[in-house]
Amino acid sequence: MSARFHSSSLMILMALLLVVGLLGATGCSSADEGVSAEEAETAEPIAEASPLDVFAEFEGELDIAGGTAHIPVMEAVAADVMESNDVLLITVAGGGSGVGVQQVGEGLVEIGNAGRAVKGEELEAYPGLVSFAFAVDGVAAVVHPDNPVTEVTAEQMQAIFAGEITDWAEVGGNAGEIHVFTRDESSGTREVFWEKALAEGDIVVEANVVASNGAMKTAVSEDAQAIGFMGIGGIDDSVVGVSYDGVVPTQDNAKDGSYMVTRKLYMNTLGEPEGLTKAFIDFIMGAEGVPYIVDGGYIPIF
Amino acid sequence: MKRAHSQSRTDALLRVTLGTTAAISVAAVLAIFAFLVYFSLPVFSAEGARQVLSWDWRPLEGSFGILPMVVGSLALSTLAMVLAFPAAVLVCAFAYGVGPKWLARPVMAVINLMTGIPTIVYAFVAVLTIPPLLRELFDAGTGFALLGAAVTLAVLVMPTIVLVIDSNWRGLATRTGVVCAALGMSPAQHVFGVLVPVSRVGLLSAFVLGFGRALGDTMIALMLTGNAPLLPTSPLGSIRVLTAHIGMVLATAVGGPAHQSVFASGLILLLVTGTISVLVRRAARQEA
CATH class of the missing domain: 1.20.5 (Single alpha-helices involved in coiled-coils or other helix-helix interfaces)
Known part of the structure; x- marks a missing residue:
């Protein structure tokens, strides 16, 4: 009996190690997407400059949760702020846009992030919500790198996602069924893509649903017949962004307005922010926040 | 005193x-x-029920039906149990004399280890292997489908079923084994002719526990079914189950029919597992 107990606890330990390893691996890859080493170096002199002194007078905790696109920016700022004043504790969690709004509305966190504007029914439930848009991110359709189709028209895009075009040959690709991937109901990314790229058209009910930008990238990067969509900031070599009406989906094109499928990234607070929360938001919204936002892969808003 | x-x-x-x-x-x-x-409660007002207890989930167009997910849940856990339960009984038969004696202990030790592996580990390994395999083998759809999720889920619940059967047989087999050997019965005759019929109730509760686990698992379904809210028409088609539905929708807006559908899903899950467990208890009492 004791031998049995011993072996099963050993197994659990091994499984835990495996999970920790996996987390570590994903952590590395997200670091690759976000702040690369040299970029972090260029950000450093600014981070150590006097603007961080505004945090010197504060103590205590600041909890942040919600939109996953925000995390690279939030974590980089939080790390530098905590380094400048080591009595501060700033936590950054994910969960998605819906979770961010819910948690700040319920008073569980001080800042709730969302990759979309607060909805009418959310404002009804939490009338005190105040929103701060600090960055712009593009959302692009993505396909497998082996897929010869790298650009479609707006009509083709809408027809593909509506399930009217079902074979890649119809849009100039290799013959084969189109596998449509979409995001879950709480996705801010989906809402933007649906509104702006699909003109609020149907998404075919047969579309496979994945629950995060990361899962989308995994699914599309492994299936040569797949099409999905994700935030431009998260695109790397494993998938290819599809040009929409002749415009290549890059942050530069999103910035100059030629690529239209974009969204704002918001920080939300319950009531006007005060104290540490206000200082944190002011820092990101001001000139000091720009390098952090750019390093995160987004376009700052002034 | x-x-x-x-x-x-x-x-x-x-x-x-x-x-x-x-x-x-x-x-x-x-x-x-x-x-x-x-x-x-709001769901079970006339208007709410009409919305949630319908066959279409198209939230963008105002349809919030969860019935495809109810059928999806039942289909997935049933298919997983069809694969896992016979396998579990055969593993037990193997360990109780049908297989070589020296292998019995190692096999049960491995099964024991398997119960400790978290579901996310199975799901993670499966998501990298099974969809590409299904795509290659059948050339139908994305590979995220009922079949792949059922196979993975079967691997998850099989060890649990084996353990319940094992604990049921352990005391029993020491008594019946000697008698059957004295009567000149083979180990296979002992297992399938005596142990299985005698332990009907035990097998039933093993089945129920396995079914409950399959019905309640979230991660494997979320990562492997493709989550399209469709009625299961083929093992290679994508489905969405109640647990995955809860997981995906819970983070959405507060209030509104989508949010209410989550509570209805939870209630249905609880009712299904509750009903099955009550039925089994009743069956067991009648048996005894």
Whole structure:
């Protein structure tokens, strides 16, 4: 009996190690997407400059949760702020846009992030919500790198996602069924893509649903017949962004307005922010926040 | 005299402690049930029921039906059990004399280890291997489908079923084994002719536990079914199950029919597992 107990606890330990390893691996890859080493170096002199002194007078905790696109920016700022004043504790969690709004509305966190504007029914439930848009991110359709189709028209895009075009040959690709991937109901990314790229058209009910930008990238990067969509900031070599009406989906094109499928990234607070929360938001919204936002892969808003 | 007195006091203390623990457990279950009912009450107004108990989930167009997910849940856990339960009985038969004796202990040790592997590990390994394999083998759809999820889920629940059957047979087999050997029966005759029929109730409760686990698992379904809210028409088609639906929708807007559908899903899950467990208890009592 004791031998049995011993072996099963050993197994659990091994499984835990495996999970920790996996987390570590994903952590590395997200670091690759976000702040690369040299970029972090260029950000450093600014981070150590006097603007961080505004945090010197504060103590205590600041909890942040919600939109996953925000995390690279939030974590980089939080790390530098905590380094400048080591009595501060700033936590950054994910969960998605819906979770961010819910948690700040319920008073569980001080800042709730969302990759979309607060909805009418959310404002009804939490009338005190105040929103701060600090960055712009593009959302692009993505396909497998082996897929010869790298650009479609707006009509083709809408027809593909509506399930009217079902074979890649119809849009100039290799013959084969189109596998449509979409995001879950709480996705801010989906809402933007649906509104702006699909003109609020149907998404075919047969579309496979994945629950995060990361899962989308995994699914599309492994299936040569797949099409999905994700935030431009998260695109790397494993998938290819599809040009929409002749415009290549890059942050530069999103910035100059030629690529239209974009969204704002918001920080939300319950009531006007005060104290540490206000200082944190002011820092990101001001000139000091720009390098952090750019390093995160987004376009700052002034 | 004094000793007897303190004995009864210890007994009383034990009774109170155990009674309190039991009461807390029961109260927790009842509270969960009550809250679920309370929060899904709006769903069961005429308008809510029409919306949620329908066959279409198209939230963008105002359809919030969860019936495809109910059918999806039942289809996935049934298919997983069709694969896992016979396998579990055969593994037990193997360990109880049908297979070589020296292999029995290692096999059961491996099964034991398998029960400790978290579901996310199975799901993670499966998501990298099974969809590409299904795409290659059948050239139908994305590979995120009922079949792949059922196979993975079967691997998850099989060890649990084996353990329940094993604990049921362990005491039984020492008695029946000797008798059957004395009667000149082969190990296979012992297992399938005596152990299996005698332990009907035990097998049934093993089945129920496995089914409940399959029905309640979230991660494997979320990562492998493709989550399209469709009725299951083919093992290679994508489906969405209730648990995955809850996981995906819970983070959405507060209030509104989509949010209510989550509570209805939870209530249905609880009702299904509750009903099955009550039915099995009744069957077991009749047997005894």
